[in-house]
Amino acid sequence: VIELIGGRKTYQTGALSFEALRGVDLRVEAGEYVAVIGPSGSGKSTLMHVLGCLDVLTQGTYRLTGHDVGELDEVDLAMVRNTQIGFVFQQFHLLTSLSAVQNVELPLAYRGIGRAERRALAVEALERVGLGDRLENRPGQLSGGQQQRVAFARALVGDPAMILADEPTGNLDSTSTEEVLGLLDELHAAGRTILLITHEADVAARAARVVRVLDGLIQEDAR
């Protein structure tokens, strides 16, 4: 499902340029559960953004379910993102003026799903992460851990084929962490492809495969 060949990503900050990915090769089969670990600043989020079609490579080839992502235009990319991929951002990126349930409905609204069905699916997703009693709270009226769980519910709600989760348990206590990891196990058992970035060794251990990133390169790929 994922084929990345010689992936490079360079950022420009004024006159300086910084190569965050320096030639990454990665293949992931459909239904695999892969953890991505590595030091702060090593390129994990950059890699995820490329795999999630949120950012483009400076060089190299990326094929998602056989399609060359470099050939797709903005509209195609948005369709792929919206129907195939559920993304949990490291910084949540919730819309602050919308309530929790509205934030979770959003991916469904983009797909043109009707209001009543959208709401029912969003409520169910929030209940699965233990937030059935916070539906109308806006992100500023939720704790850090609750916001993270809303972001997680939003990634699951459309039942996408692939989940890309960037430190989904960074702000969570052990009980909420267990809930989130339990949901990922369920999705994996149902055949979804999962990539999970984490700093926590016990979280990485849940995956069947662990990819270690260092200074923009894959250093190790252990099954």
Place this chain on the structure above:
Amino acid sequence: VIELIGGRKTYQTGALSFEALRGVDLRVEAGEYVAVIGPSGSGKSTLMHVLGCLDVLTQGTYRLTGHDVGELDEVDLAMVRNTQIGFVFQQFHLLTSLSAVQNVELPLAYRGIGRAERRALAVEALERVGLGDRLENRPGQLSGGQQQRVAFARALVGDPAMILADEPTGNLDSTSTEEVLGLLDELHAAGRTILLITHEADVAARAARVVRVLDGLIQEDAR
């Protein structure tokens, strides 16, 4: 230095009201190192915001170094916040249009410290957290862990008497976590008062005292 008596905080969400703090009593002496733990949504950040003069109690008394915070006006509160307290927010709250070094200079600018001295102190604080080579990057050009370290450097730069840190290591790998905790140890050894919210048991173990919060109340206070 901290005396909280019967602290209550109620949030209003439309017609619903939710009591996040339900009568908290807490005394902290100058120079103490206290960890605050508890489940997601239990009231830890709310407590910190009250202690940091960022939010006000609905009921109860809060005295900071002997002054009744409820009697202070907005200007006094800002002065107290800016000269006595360094705050590391759970969501970083960096200004996205400023560079890393400008974000760290900000607390010093509020105090009227000159440009050259401000810059030198800010550069030094960023070097202490391992970001001497990212001075001109804006928050959007930094990784999650790097942003968290900028937020940490901003809290330290004015050498405040009290540091309130809300999950300062949530997004950090083990090396950066060690760096940040090492800095907190140094500050504690230099007599600063430290309150640290964390979900990680090994991080809480660094403090001399651990306060456990549950449903808006202090459940346990272990030395």
